[in-house]
Amino acid sequence: MLQLKKAGNQALDILRSEGSFPPAWQSMEELETKTNNMVSRFLDERFKVSKKFGGGSLLTELLDRVLRTSDTECMDDTKLPETEKLELVQALDRQNHQMQLYPRYVALLLSLLEEITTGEQRKLRILELASGSGGLALALAEEAQRKQLPISVTGSDIVPKFIEEGNRQAEEKKLPLNFQLLNAFNLPEFPEGSFDLMVISQSLHHFTPGQLATIIAQSAQQTKTAFVGIDGYRSILLAGGVPLMASLQGIPSFALDGLTSARKFYSELELDLIAEIATGKREHTVSCNWPLSILTVRFDRRSPD
Ligand SMILES: C[S@@+](CC[C@H](N)C(=O)[O-])C[C@H]1O[C@@H](n2cnc3c(N)ncnc32)[C@H](O)[C@@H]1O
Known part of the structure; x- marks a missing residue:
């Protein structure tokens, strides 16, 4: 529920047959604007299709509309002191550990990396x-160290305190890991193919469709093999479950962030559409690995170093 795949697919067919999807773009600014416009156009078209279907489809569409929000999470509030932001991401880190999410993410990413870089001897x-908080980057680097895999990990965020704290932990644990201050949708010009894999977890919904398309397009320029985006699955169950789970941490703003996030999770078709606009191709998959949606965009730019 809340995925509205049947109505969404019909809406997308309408946009394709009109020739308006996928829109062409020349610059990142244009990509951002056109993606935002196209996703809102898609949602309007889907609403019209759901109205035609009536019954359960229309009810679900109305519920989806009531739930949708563009509110900003407390942790992204520019006025919130960084120490309080750190408390929020550390609460998320505890929750990720409780739900044993990191081993799942690590297994998924390492098996993808193994599959797409078979036979390559160099450091990935x-x-x-x-x-x-750097929890996933730390888990990846710990696994690489434990299995003696030739992998180096760079974590990044827009909050300086997280970078400081991440680098402190990486140094203390002597891991093949460093953290850099980066704005995800305005990356510096890393040389082409600087990274083998770019990943973003539990944060896709923190970005507008246009920002997310920019992230994917930048990744296509700077990453050799794939971009992976992991986030919560848009559903009624998570709209109730995420804030409930978050409330167990006893931090009201963290519980509120849980609710805001679940209201903002992208549906599979939205992720599909955003990736197609960003790449102009259909070389990506969107899958459900409950309670997660996983977007994998392949670039296949392998070359010996
Ligand atoms: C829900 S948290 C997820 C953190 C981490 N990936 C995890 O799963 O625990 C969202 C993160 O997005 C970061 N963020 C928000 N806007 C950003 C931007 N423009 N560039 C980089 N990071 C950003 C926030 O600082 C925050 O750390």
Whole structure:
């Protein structure tokens, strides 16, 4: 529920047959604007289709509309002191550990990396965007160290305190890991193919469709093999479950962030559409690995170093 795949697919067919999807773009600014416009056009078209279907489809569409929000999470509030932001991402880190999410993410990313870089002997580089507390980057680097895999990990975020704290932990644990201050949708010009894999977890909904398309397009320029985006699955169950789970941490603003996030999770078709606009191709998959949506965009730019 809340995925509205049947109505969404019909809406997308209408946009394709009109020739308006996927829109062409020349610059990142144009990509951002056109993606935002196209996703809102898609949602309007889907609403019209759902109205035609009536019944359960229309009810679900109305519920989806009531739930949708563009509110900003407390942790992204520019006025919130960084120490309080750190408390929020550390609460998320505890929750991720309780739900045993990191081993799942690590297994998924390492098996993808193994599959797409078979036979390559060189060191593989992973860049994590919006890494928050750095829990995933740390788990990846710990696994690489434990299995003696030739992998280096760079975590990144827009909050300086997270970078400081991440680098402190990486140094203390002597891991093949460093953290850099980066704005996920305005990356510096890393040389082409600087990273083998770019990943962003539990943060896709922190970005507008246009920002997310920019992130994917930048990744296509700077990453050799793939971009992976992991986030919560848009559903009624998570709209109730995420804030409930978050409330167990006893931090009201964290519980509120849980609710805001679940209201903002992208549906699979929205992710599909955003990736197609960003790449102009259909070389990506969107899958459900409950309670997660996983977007994998392949670039296949392998070359010996
Ligand atoms: C929900 S947290 C996820 C953190 C981490 N990935 C995790 O799963 O624990 C969202 C993160 O996105 C970061 N963020 C928001 N806007 C950003 C931007 N423009 N560039 C980089 N990071 C950003 C926030 O600082 C925060 O750490």
